[in-house]
Amino acid sequence: MPARSGLLLLIIFVVVAGLPPVTPVQAAHPTDLIVKFAVPQDTTDVVRALKALKVEPLGEQTYLVRLPAGMSVEWAGNRIRQHKNVVYAVPDYERTITRTPNDPLRERQWALGTIAAYDAWDITTGGPIVVAVIDTGIDASHPELEGRVLGGFNAITGSTDVSDDNGHGTAVAGLIAASGDNGVGIAGMCWGCVILPIKACLSSGRCRDSSVISAIRWATDNGARIINLSLGGTLASPALHEAVRYATERGVLVVAASGNERAEGNAPNYPAAYPETVAIGASGYSDEVTGFSNTGEFIDLVAPGVDIVTTTPGNSYALATGTSFASPFASGAAALVMTIRPDLSSADVRCILSVAADDRGAPGRDGEYGYGRLNVLAAIQTATTYGGCPLGTPTVGGNPGFDPFARVEPPADDRLYFPETGHTLGGGFRTYWEQNGGLPIFGFPVSEEFTEIGSDGRPVTVQYFERHRFEWRPENQPPYHVLLSRIGDTILQRQGRDWTTFERSGPLAGCLYFAETNQSLCEPFLSYWQRNGLEFDGRPGKSYAESLALFGLPLSAPRVEETRPGTVVIVQWFERARFELHPDGQVLLGLLGNELLGR
Template sequence: MPARFALYGLLILLISLVPAPPAQAAPTTDWIVKLADTQQAVALSQRLRVQSLKLIGDHTYLVRLPTGMPATLAGERIRELAGIIYAVPDYERAITRTPNDPFIQQQWALGTIGAYDAWNITTGGPIIIAVIDTGVDAGHPDLSGRVLSGLNTITGSTNTSDDNGHGTAVAGLIAAAGDNGAGIAGICWGCQILPVKACFNNGRCRDSSVISAIRWATDNGARIINLSLGGAMSSPALQDAVRYATERGVLIIAASGNERAEGNAPNYPAAYPETIAVGATGYSDEVTGFSNTGDYLDLVAPGIDIATTLPGNSYATATGTSFASPFVAGAAALVMTVRPDLSSNDVRCVLAISAEDRGAPGRDGEYGYGRLNVLNAVQTATTYGGCPLGTPAPVVNPGFDPFTRVEPPSDGRLFFPETGHTLGGGFRAYWEQNGGLPIFGFPISEEFTEIGSDGRPVTVQYFERHRFEWRPENVPPYNVLLSRMGDDLLRRQGRDWYTFERSGPVTGCLYFAETNQALCEPFLSYWQRNGLEFDGRPGKSYAESLALFGLPLSQPQFEETRPGTVVIVQWFERARFELHPDGKVLLGLLGNELVRR
């Protein structure tokens, strides 16, 4: 079988400079919360068991989180409370986010893609980005301390030094130290580069080396993989490696290629649907004459005269789609920094819906979804609640069917003959403590591995009315997280609850300002009687009920929940209440319905 190769864009204009290493600011874990009513401060304190509340403005508090509670989880818990006007992290600011790097004026692309304003929100966290390329100069002053120990898949050694320059140029655009008084600024100053040398010094790469690189990077902590390489020959072996990574929650970003004038053939791996394919634009946002185009294209970013790093403490300007792709990789890392709970598919969606539309309206073969806008992406991520593009999340182990009935176990796990499934360990304890059969229903799957809310593999189990996600790194009771089943099912039905009619406040009912919906009898009594167990006291508090069901998303309305059965229902973030003809309030079997879909 002939070897398959990939060619790179040309690097020009070498410039010598030795910059100093940067200083990094520690991220904050405190939150600023504004309340509609100061009485909610007590509920907030009880809900989160906060270390301290400090009044810093009109109805506005600085909230210090309890030790061990993840910041993203705390943000979710805060926003679930009634009467919250806003809740935002206590972001760190600087006098200016226009870096003092001397070559910043040559980085014309940063202004075009909104990087300066995005850095007012975040300059990135320790997201691991694999650069599969010609290696990376780890000693370059603008990359010093940002390059992890990697692998050379050509030789099998750990020597990932760059004997071409291409890989160092890509890495600099992603993670060069910003605001350090020297050199350039990368998109994600806090990111970590995982170098994987899979290409020779002539800029060519065998599929076998690239495949090994993708799998190794996936198995060694990469959240994002940048592939500024490609060729016209598709290979099922290469696509298998791409799928291996994406099924494990890794986001793959690939250059679309520079062969538009030589036939504009699809470039692989960019043309595989699992990747984000990136084309190149010029000074006026036009697609360049060399950038490959096609229906597979997802985004475009600047790719002409891009100032970046080179081995030997040098700098250069570079042209090609190879240098558009790293901008998108860095932007994806900023999104993951502000929303570490998002899956790789959600990050992909955020980048797409926040891009600036160019060319024909909507997605097109020239610009994809549009030109990258880093500020829009970071802002979109902070309020993102679901993808309107409907991108499905991959299952990690598709060869195993966890929904097939099993035999009664001999290891003491609880067995349910009604569905043929078992329940044990932390999931069993959580199920029994928080309502059991009436609340969650029978298990309808075994425990299995799926992509979790943070884009990484996680143990889950489905029930008739819910989905459990195992998070042992969190302190109890947050070591089991509940999915937003109501929200998820509505979106999969193509129903946007943001467009539902709002009830507003109703006399005698419980009002939720966050969704402008009221909760009235008989659903109100059911909501108040049930909830997760937090405080160990009899009965259910407002916070405990909210944690189980979430906010109401609709008014009570008639719906056909199954063929021939019409009942009054009300949708919640994590449930659907149903009023049946006998007057009983039951929970909808959302787990069953979601699995069937």
């Protein structure tokens, strides 16, 4: 049987009342070629050499060459590649759909709570962002979508008929843009979005690369800000890759499902595996990556993809499972971000989704979760103050791709080694750590030194600790040559909590009052604050300025919180710390570095 080389509609289960289960189909062997020439070309020679039935343009010097029946596509490709001006001649690969029945529809949309959509909708429910759904078509008359589906394109026939004769496209579109707060059915991610429907897949779920390429280019040329591709296949094609680049180079965000073949070899899935796309895997009820979701270094994010309630043709609803239905959550979230920040580029929106994700699995980016599980609220909050992407490719010792969070062997030099976490501490960071509180204040290092892109858009050397994050700023005078992150403020933002809305204590007798935040600092937290701080005046004890430089201003009054499952303590939040009063009377600092990394 030929390799599964075509575009697969990435769906595993759908139950639709009245619709019988569809037997999974195998990818058909390609019968045509996609050919690109380096220069404008008279295709007469191609027709003559291959006895082509038809040559159809797909893009700049790119053509779909339909071969006569019985001609081997491999033989034809080899022959045409002998032409001196041929850039590539690749099969018109096919990707197909698999679909089997699942349990009956349930009333609850569990995924929305997991990705913090309800809180996000308090900020925005979306505006008229154009999201292209390249799929099996869309039922534009569905009550959840009616009035917000634009005129589309059938990339198979070249017509405007985008009716959905499979159901997959309508299911994807519903998750992106089903009307919310209308008393019926479900709520999609972006209630104000408009869908640009493009039919590139047959009723069987088969989608030729040539149709998908035409669909991507048409969507790009007709106003799409986002393209959702809930389809894929295991063989890369330069023609398909070129179409993806065509879109991204013109500012379109391309979101693609990672594939459902983890148990069948877990090969990279295209177009998701192209670096220009945002590749989305599927997570389950407990935030675990599902057993079917393809994994690998190409993964950017995961989103819920199990038992997802969505729309189907004929005013119906169904449960669906697969990475096909994780991808539209990310597309819808991107549309919400674009609604509140229409000035941002697609690269910025991609960065925001990544930065705001809830880290899962190994700390930092990994091959199962990518940057983490989608968090819509955090993405919108990040977008409101976004000034540049803080992500970069970690480098240690000049070696790109080095994992700074992986344990290392004890060093041969004088760097301090911590077997508890398997990390080292040296140079300016070690001196700063030792002089300003060491283990009680900062905790163990949980990474090596590496380079990130800072909030100012420039590379900066950083190191993460259990309770903090250091930035190396040699241009500043000590002790400000090492900067401490506003980690308390950052964690509160990640949790969707606005400290400016916290209850204010005001001035209290026997306490230290901070007019800037209208909060007071009282015992026993006050003594802890006064005993600790950065060292920069050379005098015994800690001055107000030294304590302030280490912890920052108080952001809350003391409050009872569950800091970890089963651990309830009194806490007070500061710009750079969280004080915790434990039952034994000890004041400890929260492990905010670990929490920032999702540990």
